[in-house]
């Protein structure tokens with residue numbers, strides 16, 4: 001076993017080719033920071049045709065994944081002490097950045113991908129958590145699984161070139177990130193804000209804080225009431241920006257990354 005292990009039970013292992021060509025994640029695989037092991041559900045299928053699905057009891061559209069192959073595949077995976085099994089389902093808890101951070105303390109995540117109409121209800125008892133990647137329905141759990149692998153891997157130490165880029169990014173503190181600019185200075189008559197050229201790091205930091213709050217207020221007001229560590233009593237500038245927009249605000253900490 002290398003650093004962090006993802007063990008994925010899927011009927012479409014080929015879907016995971018994507019992670020072999022996706023920059024930061026591919027590099028993490030090459031550096032053995034993560035390992036992605038695929039368990040082809042077909043190999044655990046029943047009978048000469050390796051059957052993995054069947055018609056639903058009670059009738060209705062579509063096919064349902066049978067429990068036996070998934071149980072067999074799950075049993076065949078060697079589990080570490082810090083392992084969790086996640087079941088991909090649109091009925092699960094909607095994935096948040098803080099879930100990815102929470103799972104960093106594990107060293108193994110087993111992911112079960114559904115297909116077709118879904119899976120036999122009894123499969124749910126294998127899962128420690130049921131996860132949805134949003135309130136929409138995809139045809140299989142592979143894209144949700146890749147989202148989790150991607151989102152978690154980029155948080156692992158050694159994966160990103162500059163780990164500082166994790167600190168301010170969107171959803172870390174329930175705020176969206178501030179706007180970024182790079183060269184050229186003027187593009188199609190749009191100029192980079194002067195403050196970013198000032199070299200005054202303190203002022204730039206304050207400007208960015210302000211932009212994070214403004215941007216969240218404009219686009220995702222729902223996030224503000226929940227948690228906002230940029231709002232400190234002593235930080236009068238933030239307080240002013242927020243209070244101009246809303247009346248009440250709960251104060252909670254930034255997401256804490258584990259000590260590695």
Ligand code: SAH
Pocket residue numbers: 088089090091112113114115116117118119131132133134135136137138139140141142144
């Ligand atoms: N009939 C099911 C949906 C089946 S979609 C229902 O209404 O609940 C087929 C499979 O795709 C699911 O079993 C699940 O593994 C995956 N899937 C689809 N949408 C998803 C989402 N938003 N999040 C996580 N997994 C999803």
